[in-house]
Amino acid sequence: xxVQVNLDFSSxxxxxxxxxxxxxxxxxxxxxxxxxxxxxxxPNGYLSMRSQIWTDTDNNRAGMLPFVFDDSFxxxxxxxxxxxxxxxxxxxxKKYIDCAGMSFRDFMAGKLPCLPGELPNLNDWENHLTTIxxxxxxxxxxxxxxxxGGPWRRLCALxxxxxxxxxxxxxxxxxxxxxxxxxxxxxxxxxxxxxxSGLKTAFRDGLLKHVAQDVLKLAKEGxxxxxxxxVGFLNEVTEVVRTGVTPAxxxxxxxHGKWGESVDPxxxxxxx
Numbered sequence: 001x002x003v004q005v006n007l008d009f010s011s012x013x014x015x016x017x018x019x020x021x022x023x024x025x026x027x028x029x030x031x032x033x034x035x036x037x038x039x040x041x042x043p044n045g046y047l048s049m050r051s052q053i054w055t056d057t058d059n060n061r062a063g064m065l066p067f068v069f070d071d072s073f074x075x076x077x078x079x080x081x082x083x084x085x086x087x088x089x090x091x092x093x094k095k096y097i098d099c100a101g102m103s104f105r106d107f108m109a110g111k112l113p114c115l116p117g118e119l120p121n122l123n124d125w126e127n128h129l130t131t132i133x134x135x136x137x138x139x140x141x142x143x144x145x146x147x148x149g150g151p152w153r154r155l156c157a158l159x160x161x162x163x164x165x166x167x168x169x170x171x172x173x174x175x176x177x178x179x180x181x182x183x184x185x186x187x188x189x190x191x192x193x194x195x196x197s198g199l200k201t202a203f204r205d206g207l208l209k210h211v212a213q214d215v216l217k218l219a220k221e222g223x224x225x226x227x228x229x230x231v232g233f234l235n236e237v238t239e240v241v242r243t244g245v246t247p248a249x250x251x252x253x254x255x256h257g258k259w260g261e262s263v264d265p266x267x268x269x270x271x272x
Contacts, residue, residue, distance in 0.1 A: 001149035002050060003033070005159045006141045007166055012074050017176060018142055018166045019068050024179035025165065026064075026135040026146035027190035028212050031198045032237050033147035033158060037248040041263045043255065045196070047248035050148050052195035054133065061085050062133045064191050066184040078138050083108070088131045090115055090124060104128050135191065150247055152272040153236055160233035161219050168222030175218060178211075198246040209244040216241045 007022075009015035034047035046052045054062050067077060083105040089096040090112070099107075099114045106112055107120045129139060137143040147158050165171050190208065193201045199209040216237065223230045240246060251266065259265045 001036075002145060003147050003149045003155060003158055005144040005147075005162050006139075007144065007162055008141050015075070015138070015142065016068075016073055017172060019073075019136055019138065021166060021172055021175040021179065022136045022142060022144055022162070023064060023068055023134075024182055024187060025175065025215060026144065027187075027194040027201075028208065028215055029144065029158070029161065030146040030148075030191075031194045031201070031208055031246060032161070032212060032240055033150060033154065034195070034198050034246040034248040035148035035150045035251070037252050038255070038263050038266075043252060047198045047246050048148050048195040051146065055192060055195070058133070061131060063135065064184075064187050065134045065136070066187075068136075069184065082129060082132060085128075085132050087128060089127075090120075091127060148247075151270045154247070156233040157236040160223060160230050161216075161237065163226075163230070164219030164222035164234070165215070168225050170225065171218040171222035175215070178214065198249065199240070199244040207244065209241065212241045 007018060009018055030048055030051045034051070036049040036051075037043055037047055039049060065081070067073060067081065070077070084103050086101045087099045087104055087107070090099050090107075091097070092115070097114050099112055102112055102114065104120065104125070107115075107118075107124070110117050110119050112118065133145070135146050137145060144158075144162055149155075165175055186203070190201060190203065194208065199207065199212055201208040203211060216234065220231050220234055223234070251269075254265070254269065255261060255263060
């Protein structure tokens, strides 16, 4: 299960900054909230199997969107990207018409073989946008898509993290400065390795845990400056960052220990 956080932007320039910060740090959110280490009752070899699955689901419509970091990036570039993402369907007269592999750009030119001569309407565009699944998705807001679900007490930690980072001007600029020299290859490496190694992923001269410590500090400072007493929501991830032990690793410890290699106790352990 994924938990998504939707964040507003005030302008195109604000969207660009938040999109870049969110994409760069999405693997850190994946690590902090990694919570899917079991498949069919057994350890699956990953800390976030949910995140791992997306690395090989449909790379035409998922991933880290390197073009977001191009100088030319803005609304128009995202639209151009979406126009060329292969379509799934068109909805007409309460039926889904299979248009797999065709592009919305062709649809706008009336060149869809499945609907010859027909042009799209706004609903068609909105439907198409819902079939794009990058780590951060642009709609009329920015959708952070990197985190696994978890127990109730952790649900508020995820929006608190992102709000502290992106809704405070000082923290947002610090994030952009911190990640400015990360290469596309480094961002992709984190995306690829975090589902398996979490905060223990090697990054430059240290571990991702060390970057996460800086990120959490920025999030806390951002929330404190907002003045709404929200910092307590981050208590759930403070221990994760301090120890480098993800929620998934805690579950695996329980599985191999107290639970006697059964996942059944998870239903009570993580009960809302």
